Structures are given as C-alpha cells and as structure tokens.
Amino acid sequence: MRNFEYAAADSEADALSLLADHPGETAILAGGTDLVSLLQKELVNPRRVVDISRVSELKAIEPTDDGGVRIGALATLEELLASPLAAEYPSLRDVASAIRAIQIQQYGTIGGDLCHLPNCWYFRKGYGLLGDSNGRALSEEGDNRYHAIFGNRGRAKFVSASRFAPSLIAWDASVRIAGPAAGEEAWLPLEQFFVTPKGDQQGVTRLAPGQLITHLELTPAAGRLSGAYEVLEMSGLDWPLAAAASTLEMEGGVVSRAKIVLGHVAPTPWVSHPAADVLRGQPITEATAELAGEAAVSEASPLKDNEYKVRLAKTAVKRSLLRAAGANV
Ligand SMILES: Cc1cc2nc3c(=O)[nH]c(=O)nc-3n(C[C@H](O)[C@H](O)[C@H](O)COP(=O)(O)OP(=O)(O)OC[C@H]3O[C@@H](n4cnc5c(N)ncnc54)[C@H](O)[C@@H]3O)c2cc1C
Structure with a gap:
C-alpha cells in the first residue's frame, strides 16, 4: 500500500473542504469494506483519504x-x-x-x-477498468464468464x-x-x-x-x-x-x-x-x-x-x- 494522508470529516462541509484541497487525488472512505482492499492492491492511489464515516447528517x-x-x-x-x-x-x-x-x-x-468499483478480475488484477493489456482487450479475448451480456459492444465489458x-x-x-x-x-x-x-x-x-x-x-x-x-x-x-x-x-x-x-x-x-x-x-x-x-x-x-x-x-x-x-x- 502506498502512503497517503488520512483526514476525518465531521460534517458535509468539512468533507467537501478536505476533498477540495487535492482535486482528483482523493478517495472517500465510508465503511471501507472495498476501499481498503483497493488501497492495499494499489488499484486506487490517492494522495488523501477522506473518512466520512463520522458525518452524522449522512x-x-x-x-x-x-x-x-x-x-x-x-x-x-x-x-x-x-x-x-x-x-x-x-x-x-x-x-x-x-x-x-x-x-x-x-x-x-x-x-x-x-x-463500488467493478469486481471484474482484469480490473482487480491491475489492467484498468477496460481490461486492456498492450492493446489487447483481455475481457473480450480472455475468460469473460462473469462479464456483461448487455451494453457490451464498446470497450467496457465489466458488470x-x-x-x-x-x-x-x-x-x-x-x-x-x-x-x-x-x-x-x-x-x-x-x-x-x-x-x-x-x-x-x-x-x-x-x-x-x-x-x-x-x-x-x-x-x-x-x-x-x-x-x-x-x-x-x-x-x-x-x-x-x-x-x-x-x-x-x-x-x-x-x-x-x-x-x-x-x-x-x-x-x-x-x-x-x-x-x-x-x-x-x-x-x-x-x-x-x-x-x-x-x-x-x-x-x-x-x-x-x-x-x-x-x-x-x-x-x-x-x-x-x-x-x-x-x-x-
Ligand atoms: C472481503 C469482502 C468481500 C465482500 N464481498 C461482497 C459480496 O460478495 N457481495 C456484496 O454485495 N458485497 C460484498 N462486500 C461489500 C462491499 O464492499 C459493499 O459494496 C459495501 O456496501 C461497500 O460499502 P462501504 O461503505 O464499505 O464502501 P467503501 O469501501 O468505504 O467505499 C466503496 C467505494 O465507494 C466510494 N464511496 C463510498 N461512499 C461514498 C459516498 N458517499 N460518495 C462517493 N463515493 C463514495 C469509495 O471511495 C470507494 O470507491 C465485500 C466486502 C469485503 C471486505
């Protein structure tokens, strides 16, 4: 897991202000049941994690x-x-x-x-949301038994x-x-x-x-x-x-x-x-x-x-x- 700043918000306004310091380089932590594993696998690499779990108004x-x-x-x-x-x-x-x-x-x-980000195994193994490796669409050529059966004519095949x-x-x-x-x-x-x-x-x-x-x-x-x-x-x-x-x-x-x-x-x-x-x-x-x-x-x-x-x-x-x-x- 890469280093990141941890910041806990205690109100919606506080959460927005903590997110605004580093636009596009933050991640929101709620229950953490998925985010923590995304951080561990370095699939998400924020500069700051903003914990919203104590914001009672939500x-x-x-x-x-x-x-x-x-x-x-x-x-x-x-x-x-x-x-x-x-x-x-x-x-x-x-x-x-x-x-x-x-x-x-x-x-x-x-x-x-x-x-929740897709559970697609190509994404979870680090090949990105579209499951590409050197121009090859892994989710099209590889094992796609759990992938989409609708809306899958573009590059995205995850569900x-x-x-x-x-x-x-x-x-x-x-x-x-x-x-x-x-x-x-x-x-x-x-x-x-x-x-x-x-x-x-x-x-x-x-x-x-x-x-x-x-x-x-x-x-x-x-x-x-x-x-x-x-x-x-x-x-x-x-x-x-x-x-x-x-x-x-x-x-x-x-x-x-x-x-x-x-x-x-x-x-x-x-x-x-x-x-x-x-x-x-x-x-x-x-x-x-x-x-x-x-x-x-x-x-x-x-x-x-x-x-x-x-x-x-x-x-x-x-x-x-x-x-x-x-x-x-
Ligand atoms: C080992 C394990 C196995 C699991 N297996 C299953 C399973 O089989 N089936 C199942 O249904 N669930 C499963 N889950 C639960 C799953 O993680 C759920 O999707 C859960 O509801 C996520 O909620 P969370 O608050 O923990 O999200 P977090 O992990 O805190 O966040 C998930 C994502 O949502 C973003 N996010 C969270 N809250 C907000 C918000 N308010 N605004 C914007 N973005 C936000 C985060 O940044 C992150 O990208 C599993 C979890 C674990 C740990």
Whole structure:
C-alpha cells in the first residue's frame, strides 16, 4: 500500500473542504469494506483519504414530506434491514437480506455500494477498468464468464457491482450529489448516475472530483408492489451472476406501469423497456412473468463464455415479478 494522508470529516462541509484541497487525488472512505482492499492492491492511489464515516447528517433514514423516504449515504445494510420505513420497499429488503455476511451488513453503506468499483478480475488484477493489456482487450479475448451480456459492444465489458442500484432505480430514486464547492448540490435521477466508460480516464459514475453522494430519495411506496431476485452461486457472501428488481403499479388487477431493472449483466444497471412494455395491461402470472423475462433478454448480446447468463437474467426478471406479486420464490 502506498502512503497517503488520512483526514476525518465531521460534517458535509468539512468533507467537501478536505476533498477540495487535492482535486482528483482523493478517495472517500465510508465503511471501507472495498476501499481498503483497493488501497492495499494499489488499484486506487490517492494522495488523501477522506473518512466520512463520522458525518452524522449522512446516516439518517427518514420520511420525506410527500410520503417517500430519504436515506443517508452512510446508512448501513443492517440499518436498512431494521428500518420500518425501508420495510415499505420490499425489493430493498430482498437485496439487503441476500447479502449474507454480518460484517458487511454492519459496515457496508449504501453510498459505498453505489460507488463500488467493478469486481471484474482484469480490473482487480491491475489492467484498468477496460481490461486492456498492450492493446489487447483481455475481457473480450480472455475468460469473460462473469462479464456483461448487455451494453457490451464498446470497450467496457465489466458488470456494474452495485447490489442496490437496480431496486433503487426501479423505485425511481434520486441521488443528492454535494460539491465540489461548499454549498453546491444537485439532485439526479439515479438512473442517470451510472456511466459506461469509453476511455481509461472515465469512471463508472457521474461523480466529479471533489463530489460525494450524501442522500437518496425514494418516491412513496404506497399503492405499488416490488420484488427483487438475485441469482447467487453460493449461499454465503457472493456477488450475483444476474439480478433483477421490479416495481409495479396495478389498476384493476392488471399492470398500469412497470419498471424492471437488471443488475450484474451490463456496465451499468440495465432498465428493460421491452419487459415493461409486455406487462402493460396484464395481470402478473407465471405466464406473463415468463414473457417479460423473455422480452428482457431479447436485447442480450452474450460474450464467448457467458451465454448461460442470458437464462439467469430471464429467471431473475421472472422471479422478481412473482415476488412483487407475493409469491415465495
Ligand atoms: C472481503 C469482502 C468481500 C465482500 N464481498 C461482497 C459480496 O460478495 N457481495 C456484496 O454485495 N458485497 C460484498 N462486500 C461489500 C462491499 O464492499 C459493499 O459494496 C459495501 O456496501 C461497500 O460499502 P462501504 O461503505 O464499505 O464502501 P467503501 O469501501 O468505504 O467505499 C466503496 C467505494 O465507494 C466510494 N464511496 C463510498 N461512499 C461514498 C459516498 N458517499 N460518495 C462517493 N463515493 C463514495 C469509495 O471511495 C470507494 O470507491 C465485500 C466486502 C469485503 C471486505
């Protein structure tokens, strides 16, 4: 691990000021469950690490005036699971309870999950986000069994690592970004927060140097159904091979609006418009959920080693819908 300065912030303003001293040469530390290993492997080499874990204003889970919920970026998975407000969003609980490691539930934060850098093994071995070695695209020619099956026609083949982004996007969540200047803030639909890098200098989110995520806001849960399903290889700590989250508005027993978002199948969370279109005007049954799964994967373009993920993505969509409709799948 290379040397770096450590600075602990005690307020949002303090964090922004500590980040502003060295623009582009800082890293934010929340729970540290991933950042510490990135520092150890020298995949991230900041001049200063800004620890935000003591900023109390970023921890609360509270109701919004319109009946939604505001979640601080430092809320831990354990706090999400315990929160009666978050319990109104079943798809979030489906995801939080699937992360089966007490340590991660206690330390991992929702902001850290959203900014988690890809788990792509070429990136984690030091070949950069795009997995290049002397002009060779390792993620295209090498073993790509865990890579993207959607949005993979450019150089980026990794999959977005966030567990919560699909369900948050399915709930039309917005994200508050603070900085880089003190007092500067922007609210962005979470759907627009993630980017697919085209070059080596681009990251995986819209965060600019000196900015941080402070809060998320979810629209009211009342009157809507939701479910999420992750296909995991192991029953312990593991990353999904494919995942999906669905939020449904129903009228007279049929779907009036559906939002279906896949995870771990593309460089960003993947909103499936074909799946949502198929469901409009339909009840949720085994047959319609199956059709939505098929529609979702109609856009897939698997790589040489990951055709199997197409089937898993279809199953994830189907089961997220059946869970939303109350089935125990
Ligand atoms: C050994 C190990 C195995 C793990 N395996 C799994 C697994 O299998 N499945 C799983 O789901 N999770 C796993 N995790 C947990 C994983 O690290 C989660 O993504 C966790 O939620 C990250 O939260 P954190 O607060 O610890 O993030 P940190 O490690 O503190 O930060 C992660 C990234 O987000 C940035 N960041 C953090 N907060 C903010 C913010 N507010 N604004 C802007 N940027 C921010 C950091 O700079 C860093 O780049 C594992 C962790 C460990 C240690």
